[in-house]
Amino acid sequence: MLSQQAFNKMGAGPCARSDPMRSTFMIFMAIAFGFFIGTFFPSSSSSSISKLSISTNLLPCMEASCPKFGAQEIKDQPRSSSLVSNEIHNTSANQAQGDIWVPTNPRGAERLPPGIVVAESDLYLRRLWGNPSEDLTSQPKYLVTFTVGYEQRRNVDAAIKKFSGNFTIMMFHYDGRTTEWNEYGWSRKAIHVSVPKQTKWWYAKRFLHPDIVAPYDYIFIWDEDLGVENFNAEEYIKQVRKHGLEISQPALDPSSRGLTWRITRRRDGQEIHRVTDENPIPTWCHGPREPPCAGFVEIMAPVFSRDAWRCVWHLIQNDLVHGWGLDFSLRRCAKPAHEKIGVVDSQWIFHQAVPSLGNQGEASQGKKAWQGVRERCKMEWGMFSKRLAAADEDYLRPK
Numbered sequence: 109m110l111s112q113q114a115f116n117k118m119g120a121g122p123c124a125r126s127d128p129m130r131s132t133f134m135i136f137m138a139i140a141f142g143f144f145i146g147t148f149f150p151s152s153s154s155s156s157i158s159k160l161s162i163s164t165n166l167l168p169c170m171e172a173s174c175p176k177f178g179a180q181e182i183k184d185q186p187r188s189s190s191l192v193s194n195e196i197h198n199t200s201a202n203q204a205q206g207d208i209w210v211p212t213n214p215r216g217a218e219r220l221p222p223g224i225v226v227a228e229s230d231l232y233l234r235r236l237w238g239n240p241s242e243d244l245t246s247q248p249k250y251l252v253t254f255t256v257g258y259e260q261r262r263n264v265d266a267a268i269k270k271f272s273g274n275f276t277i278m279m280f281h282y283d284g285r286t287t288e289w290n291e292y293g294w295s296r297k298a299i300h301v302s303v304p305k306q307t308k309w310w311y312a313k314r315f316l317h318p319d320i321v322a323p324y325d326y327i328f329i330w331d332e333d334l335g336v337e338n339f340n341a342e343e344y345i346k347q348v349r350k351h352g353l354e355i356s357q358p359a360l361d362p363s364s365r366g367l368t369w370r371i372t373r374r375r376d377g378q379e380i381h382r383v384t385d386e387n388p389i390p391t392w393c394h395g396p397r398e399p400p401c402a403g404f405v406e407i408m409a410p411v412f413s414r415d416a417w418r419c420v421w422h423l424i425q426n427d428l429v430h431g432w433g434l435d436f437s438l439r440r441c442a443k444p445a446h447e448k449i450g451v452v453d454s455q456w457i458f459h460q461a462v463p464s465l466g467n468q469g470e471a472s473q474g475k476k477a478w479q480g481v482r483e484r485c486k487m488e489w490g491m492f493s494k495r496l497a498a499a500d501e502d503y504l505r506p507k
């Protein structure tokens with residue numbers, strides 16, 4: 109009975125799916141428990157506590173990354189089993205396990221004692237050896253992601269050099285070429301995600317969950333075709349902090365291609381701006397505080413604070429991969445939008461509008477690849493607007 113409980117408990121870990129491994133482990137545990145029962149009963153010295161943590165930490169290794177350790181290693185430490193069983197014998201602890209229900213824990217984790225719940229993660233790289241507390245030589249406070257194809261490497265390399273060591277660099281590869289980037293020194297420390305022919309909003313939704321990127325004060329989600337001669341990321345962050353911008357973008361050089369909205373255009377001699385300088389206010393704005401006259405940035409080079417990103421992530425739809433229309437709705441995630449959303453003039457970029465990902469579409473029915481992509485962009489914009497309007501209406505309808 110005793111050992112049955114132990115097996116149930118231990119079998120639920122990462123090794124659970126591996127049956128041969130599990131049976132090996134069960135045999136070992138049976139031996140260990142026999143040994144334990146035959147020798148001594150209670151012991152709670154601190155030395156055996158540390159043994160326990162060593163042996164349980166080795167369990168996942170038996171399956172995956174540490175094949176040279178495992179059963180033999182644990183057998184060499186027979187006393188560790190006394191602690192495993194000690195824990196099982198401790199009836200007050202057992203009762204507590206059955207009783208635990210913490211509604212304030214994250215959804216799904218209510219049965220765990222809050223002290224063990226790790227609700228958020230990070231993108232910091234760790235070592236396979238040594239003391240975990242000494243793994244990190246620095247903990248970057250900012251994250252920058254680029255969605256890239258190898259063809260744009262020179263441009264991307266130039267951009268990344270504008271981001272200091274305070275940034276974690278994450279690369280989303282849409283062309284399947286990753287190792288080639290190792291010609292650049294920074295690439296070996298970057299995080300590479302390679303999925304063919306996806307857009308940056310597709311990657312962002314899947315790999316930048318707010319609970320994963322929680323340690324970062326600011327998150328840059330950038331395109332690959334930006335000219336950065338007049339941009340420095342640390343200086344940029346000073347500006348957004350100073351002016352309290354939750355969502356921002358660097359101003360666009362007036363000679364940029366595809367400068368769609370006047371508000372994103374750089375104004376000389378100032379730090380930031382929040383509203384367009386068009387006068388009178390164009391009719392498509394529906395008012396001076398409405399996008400794209402205020403509360404507006406474009407989606408080519410947005411920068412989000414942690415809190416704003418936690419909201420925006422939820423706004424991104426799984427199927428609407430181009431993000432068109434998102435720019436008009438960002439204001440929902442930073443209130444009041446006409447104060448918390450702005451354009452940084454003192455650090456600016458140049459938009460080169462290289463239609464690289466557009467060319468990854470498929471030509472069909474006499475249409476060029478980029479035309480199909482463009483049509484989808486527009487269609488998505490319409491679908492997103494409809495969904496949002498329907499959601500508003502549904503929420504506001506008297507119940």
Ligand SMILES: *[C@@H]1O[C@H](CO)[C@@H](O)[C@H](O)[C@H]1NC(C)=O
Nearest residue numbers: 152194195198199200201204
């Ligand atoms: C038994 O469990 C209780 C409650 O978790 C704990 O306070 C106590 O220290 C444990 N005793 C031993 C011997 O581990």
Ligand SMILES: *[C@@H]1O[C@H](CO)[C@@H](O)[C@H](O)[C@H]1NC(C)=O
Nearest residue numbers: 249271272273274275342343
């Ligand atoms: C990194 O951040 C720290 C703390 O904000 C700052 O003092 C330092 O100057 C930054 N590094 C660079 C290269 O700007």
